[in-house]
Amino acid sequence: MKVLFAVSECVPFIKSGGLADVAGSLPKELKNLGTDVRIMMPKYGTIPDQFKKDMKKKAEFTVEVGWRNQYCGIEEYTYQNMIYYFIDNEQYFKRDRLYGYDDDGERFAYFNQAVLESLAQLSFYPDIIHCHDWHTGMIPFLLKRRYQSRDEYAQMKTIFTIHNLQFQGIMPKEALKDLFNLDDRYFHIDELEFYGNINFMKGALIAADKITTVSPTYMSEIQTDYYGEKLNGLLTARRADLIGILNGIDEEIYNPAYDANLIQPYHSSLIQDKQTNKVHIQQRFALDVKDIPLITMITRLTKQKGLELVRAVFHEIMREDIQMIVLGTGDPEFEHFFREMEYRYGNKFKAYVGFDEGLAHQLYAGADLFLMPSKFEPCGLGQLIALKYGTLPIVRETGGLNDTVQSFNEYTWDGNGFSFSNFNAHDMLYTIRRALHFYYERSVWTHLTETAMLMNYSWSQSAVKYFELYRNLVSRSEMYVLK
Numbered sequence: 001m002k003v004l005f006a007v008s009e010c011v012p013f014i015k016s017g018g019l020a021d022v023a024g025s026l027p028k029e030l031k032n033l034g035t036d037v038r039i040m041m042p043k044y045g046t047i048p049d050q051f052k053k054d055m056k057k058k059a060e061f062t063v064e065v066g067w068r069n070q071y072c073g074i075e076e077y078t079y080q081n082m083i084y085y086f087i088d089n090e091q092y093f094k095r096d097r098l099y100g101y102d103d104d105g106e107r108f109a110y111f112n113q114a115v116l117e118s119l120a121q122l123s124f125y126p127d128i129i130h131c132h133d134w135h136t137g138m139i140p141f142l143l144k145r146r147y148q149s150r151d152e153y154a155q156m157k158t159i160f161t162i163h164n165l166q167f168q169g170i171m172p173k174e175a176l177k178d179l180f181n182l183d184d185r186y187f188h189i190d191e192l193e194f195y196g197n198i199n200f201m202k203g204a205l206i207a208a209d210k211i212t213t214v215s216p217t218y219m220s221e222i223q224t225d226y227y228g229e230k231l232n233g234l235l236t237a238r239r240a241d242l243i244g245i246l247n248g249i250d251e252e253i254y255n256p257a258y259d260a261n262l263i264q265p266y267h268s269s270l271i272q273d274k275q276t277n278k279v280h281i282q283q284r285f286a287l288d289v290k291d292i293p294l295i296t297m298i299t300r301l302t303k304q305k306g307l308e309l310v311r312a313v314f315h316e317i318m319r320e321d322i323q324m325i326v327l328g329t330g331d332p333e334f335e336h337f338f339r340e341m342e343y344r345y346g347n348k349f350k351a352y353v354g355f356d357e358g359l360a361h362q363l364y365a366g367a368d369l370f371l372m373p374s375k376f377e378p379c380g381l382g383q384l385i386a387l388k389y390g391t392l393p394i395v396r397e398t399g400g401l402n403d404t405v406q407s408f409n410e411y412t413w414d415g416n417g418f419s420f421s422n423f424n425a426h427d428m429l430y431t432i433r434r435a436l437h438f439y440y441e442r443s444v445w446t447h448l449t450e451t452a453m454l455m456n457y458s459w460s461q462s463a464v465k466y467f468e469l470y471r472n473l474v475s476r477s478e479m480y481v482l483k
Contacts, residue, residue: 001474003030004126005039006115008108008135009098011250012079013047016098017300018247018381019132019163022214025250027082029463035470038124040115043075043086045094051077055086059121063114065106066178072114074121085122087114105171108200109179112138116147125152127474130159130466131208134169134201138180141192141203145182157473160208162201164378165222165229166304169200195230205234209473212243212466214379215400219244227376245466246403247379248459254361254385256453261361266390268453271446274365274390281366285350287323293439294323295432296367296391298360298382301330301338301353306373306396311337312425318345320436327352327363364389369435373420373428377401383417384457390449393417394435396428404457408438408448416452 009016011024027037043052055075062069073088087093092107101107116139119125131139140158147153176182176198185191191206192198205211213219221227223236235242252258256274257267263280266273282289299305310317311334317324318341326338326349338351352359364370370386370393379400383393387404395401397419408415418435420427438444 001035001128001470002124002126003027003035003037003128003130003470004115004119004124005037005130005132006136006139007039007041007132008111010039010041010084013041013051013084014044014098018379021250021381022161022163022247023132025248025253025459026463026466028080028250029248029459030467031082033463033467035467038083038085038126040085040087040118042093042111043073043088044098045090046096046098047086051079058085059118061117061121063110063117064181065110065113066181070110072117074118085118087111087118089114105169105175105200106179108135108169109138109175112136112142112200113180115139116142116153120152126156128157128159128470130161131204132161133163134167134204136160137169137200137202137204139204140207140209142180144207145186157209158204158207159210159212159469159473160204161212161214162218162222162378163214165201165227165231166376168194168202168229168231170194170197171200172197202231202234205231205238208241210241210243210469211235211238212245212469214245214247215403216244216246217402218376218378218399221376221399243465243469245462245469246400247381247384248462249381249384249388249457251388251458254364254388256365256389259361259365261358262365263362266365268390268450271390271449271453274449277362277365278367281325281362282323284362285325287348287350292321292323293368293436294325294366295369295371295394296324296363297326297328297371298363299326299328299330299372301326301328301334303331304375304377306375306423306428307334308375309373309423309425309428310371313429314341316429317432318349320433322436323348325350325352325363325367327355327360329354364391367391368439369394369432371432372396372401374398374401375423380404387416387452387455388457390453392435392448392452394428394431395419396423397421408444410438410444413444413447416448416455 007023009020011020030037055077059074063072075086077084264276342351370391372395377399395405405417406415407419420431
């Protein structure tokens with residue numbers, strides 16, 4: 001079974017968020033299950049030279065982007081026995097960042113069409129093209145509307161994974177002709193039309209054979225008005241083809257027993273060694289070295305992550321006998337707020353505005369509690385990493401947070417963290433105080449941290465679900481051919 005992952009970012013080459021972690025980890029597990037899986041992504045100018053210098057050119061051709069004929073090079077690189085293809089066009093991808101340009105619609109319209117055209121150039125015809133988020137959303141649509149008249153493409157199936165429904169690739173109507181050379185037949189409610197514009201993600205939701213989300217709860221949430229981002233009607237109509245499969249983490253990267261970033265590696269049976277990492281963090285951030293709860297947030301500083309709640313009750317949090325560290329970058333309003341709070345509460349609160357991967361690992365290991373009060377969270381990797389490192393999460397019950405964190409029940413001793421339901425600052429504050437209370441009940445705390453670390457957060461279980469999904473689609477296609 002041959003599978004092509006079409007993605008806009010992938011670890012270890014380039015990363016802006018959790019999509020890159022998924023694209024870097026899931027294919028490895030699928031390969032272990034016997035799948036011939038390959039990954040195709042743009043060749044960004046910011047990919048490190050250590051990778052670019054060993055890429056091998058496989059083909060050169062042109063791609064039609066509306067009225068334009070644009071150069072396309074395909075370069076191949078093998079990493080950890082995985083084959084990666086890079087779509088090379090410096091006009092579109094040799095830039096300082098991945099996204100956020102006025103011509104993002106054109107850039108990724110090009111990428112979508114380049115992916116489909118490259119298959120013939122490589123003579124690689126996958127059974128499944130697995131597409132991710134709006135940047136690849138037009139691949140399933142174009143495959144069905146334009147390419148399946150070609151024999152080599154006729155039996156290909158597509159799966160589209162929604163990592164975040166909020167970002168959809170909404171472009172003006174003119175993009176239909178200007179970027180895809182499609183006429184007005186495709187500009188109506190049953191095709192690409194979306195409130196007077198066109199919508200890349202809608203193209204995938206119409207045309208993909210199966211649609212997955214990155215957690216079961218998120219799958220249910222996005223079929224409602226509140227979370228559905230105006231696509232809930234379409235998602236509900238396709239609910240028979242909608243599947244929620246929880247993300248995992250790469251335990252070769254996130255494992256406190258082997259993590260080279262840590263001052264002192266540890267595992268569940270030597271949980272006391274975690275304390276060495278806490279002392280290191282306290283010293284690094286010039287906090288008093290003492291036995292009080294250390295809370296951390298490692299996050300994008302945006303409203304999605306629930307930072308409005310944190311801001312609303314921050315002074316009440318600071319009245320508790322705690323230390324707290326925030327690591328992240330994002331909206332200027334929150335960056336400014338946390339810098340201001342460090343100035344005011346510098347003896348117990350620190351803000352690292354920016355990102356440092358090694359430091360993030362050290363914070364996961366050194367903290368006692370991990371605060372993640374998201375407004376919505378398709379899956380979330382932060383809480384999974386925290387659990388793996390024995391750092392107990394405090395989360396809001398939404399999306400993947402609801403699927404992975406079970407609030408501690410002091411009567412049955414079930415649970416692996418702390419949670420609250422309503423998007424309410426004082427509900428969050430109450431839950432923080434509840435967690436702080438149990439910090440000083442050592443038998444409870446030891447039980448919780450050991451329980452958290454012993455759970456399986458790897459991709460192994462989820463990869464099997466994707467593998468079965470692929471196999472069922474391919475088997476159904478073969479049955480159709482036999483008929």
